[in-house]
Amino acid sequence: MCQLGLNASNFNPEILFLIDHTMKGKVFKKYHHHDFIEISIVLSGEVFYNIENKVYKITKGDILIFNPGVNHNEMLEENMTVRELHIGLSNFAIEGFIKNTFPLPINSSILILDKYKDAFFRCCDEILLEQQDNFPGYDMVLKSLVMKLLVILLRETTFEDARKKGIKFSCEPSEKQNVVKAIISYMDEHYMNDISLSTISENMYMSPVYISKIFKEETGDSPINYLIKVRLNKAKALLDNGELTVKAVAKSVGYDDAYYFSKLFKKYFGYPPSKVKS
Structure with a gap:
């Protein structure tokens, strides 16, 4: 336990x-x-x-x-x-x-x-x-x-x-999965906000090092990389809908800098967000 x-x-x-x-x-x-x-x-x-x-x-x-x-x-x-x-x-x-x-x-x-x-x-x-x-x-x-x-x-x-909050600190291997699920749930719900490893740490009452360690063990990825993927997939869905500008989409998924967002998007999908709109 x-x-x-x-x-x-x-x-x-x-x-x-x-x-x-x-x-x-x-x-x-x-x-x-x-x-x-x-x-x-x-x-x-x-x-x-x-x-x-x-x-x-x-x-x-x-x-x-x-x-x-x-x-x-x-x-x-x-x-x-x-x-x-x-x-x-x-x-x-x-x-x-x-x-x-x-x-x-x-x-x-x-x-x-x-x-x-x-x-x-x-x-x-x-x-x-x-x-x-x-x-x-x-x-x-x-x-x-x-x-x-x-x-x-x-x-x-x-x-x-x-x-x-149902948060656990030191867990057996089976319980680490529950902790990682809680972290993922937090990012899925708050991806549009200003999130860093520090804010996740404060919300989960765990050290950043420990969070990174167990998240990597369970998912093979870092928390921040996971957050980026969540944001970019949400952004693509919004762009596919065709109702928002690239700048508006960037802001809606947590990026104030549309240029930085475009670079991340192209790196992840292989084409710029403007191409989705066209």
């Missing part, structure tokens, strides 16, 4: 740091980014975060996930106090996703939990207590708790969205 790219044998992130940190009064941290994943959990209070030159007010219960390269810094005003739990992670790998990148369901670093919020913050309390007690073997317990925290996050965000 497909396990959404996550199981005990292949998911083993390294915890770089686990910091319980409180700030008070006027603070302006340095604008920076990391080459690892940082998760910042607001346990109490409030703080301003500048994320890629956009400022957000973050309050108790909010979670921030900064993938590598995402610029950010914290800012507090005179009367503000905040307590945060910061977790640094490397070797974060889920099959079908980009390594060391948390698969965020939307284009934002800010998460607000709903279904699993209570479970998530109970786990945070366990982490803080384990750090405080510092009993023998605490590092192993902390790792297991952080793993639990990550699974809760993934259940609420990426995996829940994917489940609703």
